[in-house]
Amino acid sequence: MDQRHASALKAAGMKATPKRLAILEMLEAEPGYASPEELWKRLKDRFDRLGLPTVYRNLEELSASGVLSKVIHPNRQLYYYFCSNREHHHHFVCLSCRKVEDIPACGIEALEQEVSKRNGGKVLSHILQLNGLCGGCADNGEKQ
Amino acid sequence: MDQRHASALKAAGMKATPKRLAILEMLEAEPGYASPEELWKRLKDRFDRLGLPTVYRNLEELSASGVLSKVIHPNRQLYYYFCSNREHHHHFVCLSCRKVEDIPACGIEALEQEVSKRNGGKVLSHILQLNGLCGGCADNGEKQ
DNA sequence: ATCCTAAAACGAAATCATTTCTATTTAGAG
DNA sequence: CTCTAAATAGAAATGATTTCGTTTTAGGAT
Numbered sequence: 001m002d003q004r005h006a007s008a009l010k011a012a013g014m015k016a017t018p019k020r021l022a023i024l025e026m027l028e029a030e031p032g033y034a035s036p037e038e039l040w041k042r043l044k045d046r047f048d049r050l051g052l053p054t055v056y057r058n059l060e061e062l063s064a065s066g067v068l069s070k071v072i073h074p075n076r077q078l079y080y081y082f083c084s085n086r087e088h089h090h091h092f093v094c095l096s097c098r099k100v101e102d103i104p105a106c107g108i109e110a111l112e113q114e115v116s117k118r119n120g121g122k123v124l125s126h127i128l129q130l131n132g133l134c135g136g137c138a139d140n141g142e143k144q
Numbered sequence: 145m146d147q148r149h150a151s152a153l154k155a156a157g158m159k160a161t162p163k164r165l166a167i168l169e170m171l172e173a174e175p176g177y178a179s180p181e182e183l184w185k186r187l188k189d190r191f192d193r194l195g196l197p198t199v200y201r202n203l204e205e206l207s208a209s210g211v212l213s214k215v216i217h218p219n220r221q222l223y224y225y226f227c228s229n230r231e232h233h234h235h236f237v238c239l240s241c242r243k244v245e246d247i248p249a250c251g252i253e254a255l256e257q258e259v260s261k262r263n264g265g266k267v268l269s270h271i272l273q274l275n276g277l278c279g280g281c282a283d284n285g286e287k288q
Numbered sequence: 289a290t291c292c293t294a295a296a297a298c299g300a301a302a303t304c305a306t307t308t309c310t311a312t313t314t315a316g317a318g
Numbered sequence: 319c320t321c322t323a324a325a326t327a328g329a330a331a332t333g334a335t336t337t338c339g340t341t342t343t344a345g346g347a348t
Contacts, residue, residue: 016344016345017295017343019296020296035334036334049298050297050298051297051298053299053336054296054299057296058297076334077334078334078335092265092267095268101259103255106251106252106255108272111250111274112274119236119245120279121236122276123236123276124275125275126272126273126274127271128271129270130270131271132265132267133265133266133268135264135265158324158325159315159324163325179305180305180306193327194327195327197306197307197326197327198326201325221305222305
């Protein structure tokens with residue numbers, strides 16, 4: 001099983017280690033974004049030994065390879081999200097329940113080009129994220 | 145002098161203390177974004193006593209009031225930028241020389257509304273920032 | 289199947305930017 | 319000029335994240 005994940009790892013030029021696969025599994029099952037420590041706590045029972053630094057390292061590498069996406073959180077801690085959408089797009093993240101919804105790519109690419117043209121600079125990356133409360137949390141009193 | 149800054153502080157409901165004014169002055173003179181510690185090092189000679197926590201606190205408060213803007217940096221440290229543009233807009237930041245250029249507001253507001261409508265959520269804030277190399281740094285070998 | 293090597297993981301310790309806390313000082317309204 | 323809430327000092331704590339030297343392992347080569 002997890003052939004999908006193993007393939008994704010291979011495609012990213014990364015070894016398909018059991019820990020990496022477990023991280024991907026766990027994060028895929030997660031309804032929203034999660035922190036390295038949370039994932040570690042849930043995963044460490046599955047392994048004789050699993051270091052927190054390993055989780056940090058892998059999440060960072062997986063995110064750099066585009067297998068995972070990173071959430072920009074107001075508290076500046078690290079959170080990751082499993083997103084199978086391979087198209088260029090962005091996210092709406094709920095600050096209450098942590099759910100993540102896809103936002104179709106908007107006109108940023110055009111904006112990038114315009115900025116490049118106008119000021120002669122070179123845009124290397126961009127950040128676009130909407131923060132708020134999802135439907136459920138907006139209705140209820142944003143319980144946590 | 146700095147009547148502008150004093151007024152801005154008053155408008156934000158903040159006392160116009162000498163240290164706040166100095167922080168605004170220094171940051172306005174800065175060509176790009178700066179870190180709390182950098183500002184502190186440059187400012188502490190002007191005062192008998194000036195604590196680093198004071199600089200942190202003030203930058204955060206000033207940013208929350210909209211008098212300053214915060215830069216989202218890949219290294220996740222805090223950087224601030226004095227931006228006199230009171231219109232809603234975003235920034236292109238040079239990761240090499242730290243220069244910041246304004247980007248006119250693009251269609252994010254429309255996107256926000258669409259997301260709200262479609263998923264019933266409530267967008268509380270958004271982040272949009274382009275990262276890259278400005279004209280000068282793209283030409284030269286991005287010297288630092 | 290076994291070897292071999294670069295990649296991955298360990299985990300204790302370090303880092304270090306940022307925040308907290310309590311006492312002291314000060315801006316500015318009245 | 320007083321008074322009080324707001325602001326500051328500064329030492330100490332925090333705690334998420336990273337480093338480092340060692341050990342283990344995935345997976346291509348034999």
